[in-house]
Structure formats: C-alpha cells, structure tokens
Amino acid sequence: MSAETSKGSRPGSARTRVLETATRLFYAEGVHSVGIDRIIAEAGVAKATFYHHFPSKDDLVRAYVEEQSSLQRTLVAGMRAGAPRESLRDIFAFMCDFGSGPGYRGCPFVNTAAEYPDPAHPVRQAIAEHRRWNREVYRDLLAADGHPDAERTADILLLLRDGLVVGFDLDHPATVRTAVTEALARVIG
Amino acid sequence: MSAETSKGSRPGSARTRVLETATRLFYAEGVHSVGIDRIIAEAGVAKATFYHHFPSKDDLVRAYVEEQSSLQRTLVAGMRAGAPRESLRDIFAFMCDFGSGPGYRGCPFVNTAAEYPDPAHPVRQAIAEHRRWNREVYRDLLAADGHPDAERTADILLLLRDGLVVGFDLDHPATVRTAVTEALARVIG
DNA sequence: AGGAGACTAGACAGACCTGTCTGGTATCGT
DNA sequence: ACGATACCAGACAGGTCTGTCTAGTCTCCT
Secondary structure, eight states: TTTTTOOOOOSSSSSHHHHHHHHHHHHHHSSSSSHHHHHHHHTOOHHHHHHHSSHHHHHHHHHHHHHHHHHHHHHHHHTSSSOHHHHHHHHHHHHHHHHHHHTTOOOHHHHHHHHHHOOHHHHHHHHEEEEEEEHHHHHHHHHHHTTTTTHHHHHHHHHHHHHHHHHHSSSOOHHHHHHHHHHHHHHOO | OTTTOTSSSSSOOHHHHHHHHHHHHHHHOOSSSSSSSHHHHHHOOOHHHHHHSSSSHHHHHHHHHHHHHHHHHHHHHOOSSSSSHHHHHHHHHHHHHHHHHHTTTOHHHHHHHOOOOTTSHHHHHHHHHHHHHHHHHHHHHHHHOEEEEEHHHHHHHHHHHHHHHHHHHHOOOOHHHHHHHHHHHHHOO
8 A cells, every 4th residue: 555566575665665775785885795696685675676777877876876965965954954053063063973873984975086086977067066065054154153154164174074974984083073173263252 | 138138029027027017007097907817918917927927916916015005104194393293294195196006996995905805814914014114104203293193093094094094086186185295284283 | 358567487608717737937045 | 067947838627697588477458
C-alpha cells in the first residue's frame, strides 16, 4: 500500500536502494575503491536495473554528490529560523558535532573532488555548484547580520569550513573544535 | 660520469625515475587511478626492478608521501632565516603562489588521505606525521615571535592552511588569496 | 486482454589491476 | 675472475573493473 509498490519484498525503490548503498560505501571507502558489483549486491538490485537508472558509474557518483548537496541544503534551511549570527554559529557547531562523530570520514565533496582531477568533469561541476551555494549561505547570513563586508568574510568562512572538514578527518577532534570556535569568534564575533 | 652509473642510457637511478614518475602521476591524477604498468612504462623501468625497490604499490605511495614531506621540510627550512613572523608570512605567501599555478591540483597529503580511509594504514600514518611536523613549525615560529598562545594559534594556522589548499584547488585563486591574506593578518597581525 | 515498464538472475566481453616468475645482461667490488 | 647487485624485457596468473546482453517475471494501466 501507499508508496510501497512493486515486488514488495525489499524496502524502497531499486533506485533509492542503489543510491543509499552507494552513498554509504562511497563516503566510507572512496569512489574508485567501490565497484558496481558490490553496490548492486549490497543493494539487492540486478545489474540491468542499475544501468537502467544510472547510465554509467559517473552518473551515480554525480547523483551521490547532488544528493549530499540536497541534504545539506535541507539541513541548513532548518537552521535559518532565528538571528543570522546564531544561524552561522549553529551551522559551524553542527559541523563540529558531526565531525566529532565515529563515522566521520571528511567532507564528501572535498574527498570526491580529490578523486576527480578534471575541473570540467560533471562530478566536479556538481561539487562547484554546491560550493557556490555554500558561499551564498554565508554571505547572505553575514549581510543579514549587517556585516560591513559580507562578500569577503564569506570567503573567509569558506576557508574556515574547508579547514574544519579536513581537520576533523585528520587530526584530534577536540583540538580542531577549539580552534574552530576561536577562529569563528574572531571572524563573526 | 660521476653519479651517472649503470646502463648509462637513462638519467638517474631506476628507483629515482620510478618515484619521480609516480609523484607526477599520483599528484596529477590520483593514486588509485594510476596503475603500476603505466608508472614503469613512463619511467622506463622493468617490472621486476620496480618490485625490487618497492615491495608493493602501497610502499610506493608511502614513499611518495614521505618524499613530498621531505621536500616541504627543505623548502620551509630555507624560509626560516629571518624574523619568525616574516617566515610565517613567507610560508603562506609561497602556498598562495603555488596554489595559483597552472599545475596545482590540491595538497598531496589531503588528496591522498581521501583515498586511504583507514587511519591505521601506513600511508595515513605518514600523512599524520607530516601534519605533526607542520603544526610544530607554526607553533615554534609563533613562540619565537613571542605569541602569548602559540599552541592554539598553531591549530588555527593549520585550519587556515587546510582551507587554503582546498580552496585553491576548487575555487578562484584570486578570491582565495585575498581571503587568506586577510585571515592571516587577523591571526598573526 | 495485452502492452509498457520496472524488475530479476547471471553469463559474457574486454580491459585493467597487482604481483610473480623466467631468463638474460651489465656493472660493481673484491 | 667471480659473486653480488641492479637492471632489462616480457609472459603469466588470478582477480576485478565497467558495461552489455539474454531471457524471463511481475505489476500496473488502459
């Protein structure tokens, strides 16, 4: 009944299961390290079905990146209710909390970009698109807070964000959190 | 003559040629995307010779990471002649110049870490070792400059460094440079 | 009733991967 | 002279990769 249709044995549509499995594996182990065979096996989907929904592996990777972007947009949208400066603090606090978790493996965009050197590749363009949105969020919140130079400060916040996602992956979370907190205080007070 | 020995047809030892070729290809295209066959073909080295010097591909990757670390240590050592604060400025200015160049493809340590999820892996440990050294450089220079809190400020500089290397790879170099310059001024004045 | 579309299982092709092995050559130190 | 070492070319094994294809099932819509 309801949204649950066809076959009925497995939860969710085949496409959804593939994308969820790919998301989990790509994030945890990297894109090039995970093959199609493993994704379809763990998703419980036939190969022909996979290639019906995603013409190539790169299309799946792009869908992965775009879905991560979509998730972050939804998440951030829920944090923009109160005062702009508090929203910014909430966003960075969330990233620190997430980065301190056990399953943290860095930023999916930064990590995926490392595996796609060509800036003209569709995957890289999806990443660039996400970064444009991310910078706009910072700029708009700064401007709404009455910051005198929202444009350049947004670039600094993006710098801080990138340092954050890398640092939580490679260094001690507690140390990075302290540094981020102090750096953020110096940038937006 | 002199250092040029054996066979005489190709420049440098076989090991050196392999490491140089691997460095070029790994940095430009990523570790998992480049196979042994291609490395030995471009280096002009037999497969048996390769496996004589590097027991496995991971050993080559670790050698690549360690050599990059060694190069950076040499480079930084040459910048520590004058005043500490000027050395820090020189280091960040150099990273900005390098990041603005045409062949820039991000930080070899960050990029390689993205392809090695397991923190216990030898490659990851070599990367961690490099980051410890890097942080110490910042801390020592800050302390020598008489900074009141060299420890925590070093963490902030590492944050800035990571943001820098990612930003120059994924965003507009000029924008990142401006942001880095301003951020650095706020941190060390 | 019957066609379209989503799904299943699994064989297959052709390329590429790491790593081993054979067999032979050249140069060095002693 | 001789053994050790470094090097060469290239076949080979066993596995994995992406992507295609065959062949058939199920469900929904008209």
